[in-house]
Amino acid sequence: MADISPYTEARPSQAGKIALRWGLYLLLGLFAIFYLMPLFVMVMTSLKSLDEIRTGDLISLPREVTFDAWRTAWSGACTGIQCEGMRPYFWNSMLIAIPGVAISTLLGAMNGYVISQWNFRGANIIFSLMLFGCFIPFQVVLLPMARMLGMMGIAGTIPGLIFVHVIYGLGFTTLFFRNYYVSIPSELTKAAKVDGAGFFRIFWSIFLPLSIPIIVVTVIWQFTQIWNDFLFGVSFSQAGTQPVTVALNNIVNSTTGVKEYNVDMAAAIIAALPTLLVYVVAGKYFVRGLTAGSVKG
Amino acid sequence: MSPILEINNLFKSYGSTEILKDINVSIEEGDFLVLVGPSGCGKSTLLNCIAGLEPISGGALSIGGRDMTTVSPKDRDIAMVFQSYALYPTMTVAKNITFGMKVRGVDAATQAEKLAYVAQQLQIEPLLKRKPGQLSGGQRQRVAMGRALVRDPKLFLFDEPLSNLDAKLRVEMRTELKALHQRLGASMVYVTHDQIEAMTLATKIVVMKGGVIQQIGTPSEIYNRPANLFVADFMGSPAMNLIPAKTRSSDAGTHIEIARENDAPIVLSDSKNRDLPQDVILGVRPEDIADAAKLAGGEAQGAECLIDIVEPAGADTFAVMQLGGKHVTARLHSETTAAAGLPQKLTFDLGKASYFSPDTGLRLN
Numbered sequence A: 001m002a003d004i005s006p007y008t009e010a011r012p013s014q015a016g017k018i019a020l021r022w023g024l025y026l027l028l029g030l031f032a033i034f035y036l037m038p039l040f041v042m043v044m045t046s047l048k049s050l051d052e053i054r055t056g057d058l059i060s061l062p063r064e065v066t067f068d069a070w071r072t073a074w075s076g077a078c079t080g081i082q083c084e085g086m087r088p089y090f091w092n093s094m095l096i097a098i099p100g101v102a103i104s105t106l107l108g109a110m111n112g113y114v115i116s117q118w119n120f121r122g123a124n125i126i127f128s129l130m131l132f133g134c135f136i137p138f139q140v141v142l143l144p145m146a147r148m149l150g151m152m153g154i155a156g157t158i159p160g161l162i163f164v165h166v167i168y169g170l171g172f173t174t175l176f177f178r179n180y181y182v183s184i185p186s187e188l189t190k191a192a193k194v195d196g197a198g199f200f201r202i203f204w205s206i207f208l209p210l211s212i213p214i215i216v217v218t219v220i221w222q223f224t225q226i227w228n229d230f231l232f233g234v235s236f237s238q239a240g241t242q243p244v245t246v247a248l249n250n251i252v253n254s255t256t257g258v259k260e261y262n263v264d265m266a267a268a269i270i271a272a273l274p275t276l277l278v279y280v281v282a283g284k285y286f287v288r289g290l291t292a293g294s295v296k297g
Numbered sequence B: 001m002s003p004i005l006e007i008n009n010l011f012k013s014y015g016s017t018e019i020l021k022d023i024n025v026s027i028e029e030g031d032f033l034v035l036v037g038p039s040g041c042g043k044s045t046l047l048n049c050i051a052g053l054e055p056i057s058g059g060a061l062s063i064g065g066r067d068m069t070t071v072s073p074k075d076r077d078i079a080m081v082f083q084s085y086a087l088y089p090t091m092t093v094a095k096n097i098t099f100g101m102k103v104r105g106v107d108a109a110t111q112a113e114k115l116a117y118v119a120q121q122l123q124i125e126p127l128l129k130r131k132p133g134q135l136s137g138g139q140r141q142r143v144a145m146g147r148a149l150v151r152d153p154k155l156f157l158f159d160e161p162l163s164n165l166d167a168k169l170r171v172e173m174r175t176e177l178k179a180l181h182q183r184l185g186a187s188m189v190y191v192t193h194d195q196i197e198a199m200t201l202a203t204k205i206v207v208m209k210g211g212v213i214q215q216i217g218t219p220s221e222i223y224n225r226p227a228n229l230f231v232a233d234f235m236g237s238p239a240m241n242l243i244p245a246k247t248r249s250s251d252a253g254t255h256i257e258i259a260r261e262n263d264a265p266i267v268l269s270d271s272k273n274r275d276l277p278q279d280v281i282l283g284v285r286p287e288d289i290a291d292a293a294k295l296a297g298g299e300a301q302g303a304e305c306l307i308d309i310v311e312p313a314g315a316d317t318f319a320v321m322q323l324g325g326k327h328v329t330a331r332l333h334s335e336t337t338a339a340a341g342l343p344q345k346l347t348f349d350l351g352k353a354s355y356f357s358p359d360t361g362l363r364l365n
Helices: A004-046 A050-055 A068-075 A088-119 A123-134 A139-153 A159-179 A186-194 A199-210 A213-229 A233-234 A243-254 A261-291 B044-049 B093-103 B108-122 B137-149 B167-183 B193-200 B219-224 B229-234
Strands: B005-014 B019-027 B032-036 B058-063 B080-081 B155-159 B186-192 B205-211 B210-219 B242-251 B254-259 B266-270 B279-284 B287-291 B300-312 B318-323 B328-331 B341-347 B352-355
Touching: A004 A068, A050 A261, A068 A123, A068 B108, A088 A123, A088 A159, A123 A159, A139 A159, A139 A233, A139 B300, A159 A213, A159 A233, A159 B005, A159 B328, A186 A199, A186 B080, A199 B318, A213 A243, A213 A261, A233 A243, A243 A261, B005 B044, B019 B044, B019 B210, B032 B044, B032 B193, B044 B058, B044 B080, B044 B155, B080 B093, B093 B108, B093 B137, B108 B137, B137 B167, B137 B341, B167 B193, B186 B193, B186 B205, B193 B219, B193 B242, B205 B219, B210 B219, B210 B229, B229 B242, B229 B279, B229 B352, B242 B328, B254 B279, B266 B300
Parallel strands: B032 B186, B032 B205, B080 B155, B155 B186, B287 B328
Antiparallel strands: B005 B019, B005 B058, B205 B210, B242 B254, B242 B279, B254 B266, B279 B352, B287 B341, B300 B318, B300 B341, B318 B328
16 A cells, blocks of 8 residues: 555646646647638638528538639639639749749848858948848838839839849848858858868858758748738739739739639639648748757867 | 978057067978967967968968968968867768868869878778768867868968867877877977967977967977066966065075065075076976975975975875965975975975066066
C-alpha cells in the first residue's frame, strides 16, 4: 500500500493536466472554426447551383455538387463586355508576379549584401531611406508613378506593372536581406577577399548559398504582395493587362440581372488560390526564416 | 636579401581618431613575428592593414620587396587565418580549401594534388567531405590553417587563431603551429593578446599599446630587457615585480633601498649598474626572488621578508609579500617552507634586474 500512495496522490493533478489540455484544444478548435467559416461558406456556395443558393441555407452542405460555377468563373464569366472568365487575367498576374518576385528578391539580396558587408560612407543613410520607402502609402505615389511610366513608354503594359512592383518591393526585400546578412561575420568576406574572390564572386558563391531561408521568406512576402495588389493593378493597367484582382472586382461588380453568387465565390477562390498554395508549400520555411538569426559556420 | 615584410611610418586613422601611429616593422624570410598587446591596442588593425583589408592613411608597406601599399588583398601573395576561422559554411572542407585556387583558375589536377598534400600535412583527410558545421573547434582550426597553407604564400597572417579553443587544445595547437613554422620555414605574422603565446611562438615580438609600438625584439630581449614599465608589466606571468626604490652610489656599486611597512628597509647592492638616479622603479622577475638555498650566484643577496599569501601552482609556489608599498611575488620551490603570516628568508638576484624612471617609465639600464 505504501508503494501505491504516491501514485494515488499524483492522480488528481494528472487529471487536471488532461482537462487543461482538452480545454485548450477545445478553445483552439473554436477559434479555428471561427476563422475557417468564411472559407467554408465560400467553398459551399461555389459548389451549389443558383436555385439552391436562393432557397437554401448559407452554411448548409450542397444537396447536389456542381462545378458549373467554377467552369464559368474560370473561362466564361463576363467582365464588362468580354466574357472570358478569370483565365486570361490569371495568366497576367502570373506574368507580373513571377518576374516581379524574382527581380525584387535578387536586387534586395544584392542591396542587403552591399549595405551589410561592404562598409561604405553613407550606407546607413541609404538603408534608412530605403526603409522609409516601406512606409510610404501607395496612394501618394500613384500620380508621379503614372507620369513616370508614361515617360518611360511602359504605361499600361505588363513590364510597367513589374517595374512598379519591383520598385515598391525593394524596401522590404532589402530590409529582409540586410538583417539576415548583418549577422554573418565580416571575417567571412575578408577571408574570401584574401582568397582572391571579388564582389560578385563572394555574393554568388558564399552569400547566396547561405540565404535559402531568407529567400523563402522574401519570395512568400513578395508573391503575396504582388499577387494580392489591387491599387497598382487597377491604376496602371489597361484592357488586356489587368491582373486577377482587378478582374475579380469587375466580375463581381459588372454582372447584370441575377447576382451569381456561386460564380463570384469560385472566382474569388481562384484569385486567392496561388497565395494559399505558396503558404502551404513554404509556410514552415517562412516562420523558420523569420526567426533564423545568425549563421554559425 | 630584402626583408619579406617592411612597414615604414604607417599611420591609420578612422576619421579623426588615430588607431596606429608611426609603425615601423620589418621581418626577414622565415621570421615569426608576433604582434601582442592588450585589446584595443591596434594589433588586429595593423594585421588588416598588412592584409590590405583596411586602407592605410599614411606610410608605405612592402611584401617580398614589392610595394603593396595600395594593392588589393588578393594580389598581395598572403594567406590569412581568422579568429572565427571564417570557413565558408555551405562548402565542404575540401571546397573550402580549394576555393582560393578555384577563384584563381588553377586547373583541377593541381587543385587535387595540393589538397591531398595539405590534408596529409594537417591530418584532416577523413574530414574532407564534411561541412564546417559538423566539425569541432580544433578541426575547424586545422581546416582554416589548411586553407592558408594550400596557397603557399609569401606571408602568413594569423589573427588570434587560437583564442576560440579551450585551454588544453590551445596549448596543443600552439606546439603544432610552432612545428609547422619550423618545418615550412615560412614567414608569419601573428596577432595575439596572450603573452605566453607570443613568447613561445615568436622569433620577434612587437609589443603595442594605444597604437604605438612599445618595443620590438626577440622574446628574450623583451623578457629580460623590457624597454618600459608597460612592457615589463605586460610580458611574463606572474608579471615582473615593479618596486619603487631609492639608490645610493658607492665605490662598490649601487645600493638599492626598498622601504617596508613596520620593518627596516631592505638594502640590496648592484655592482653592474651605476649612475642611476635617486628614485627608480626596480623591476625583478619573480624567479629572481627565490628560497634562500636556491640562488647562490654572484649577485644573490639574502633578506628576510614577511609572507602574506602563499599560492602553490604545482611546479612552483608563489609567495606574495609587501615591499615598497607594492605586492611582490616570489617564485619559490614547490616544497618551500614559506607560510602565510610568517617571515621567510629569501634571496634576491639583481643580475637581470631592470631599472625604470618613475617619471617617464623608460628603462634606465
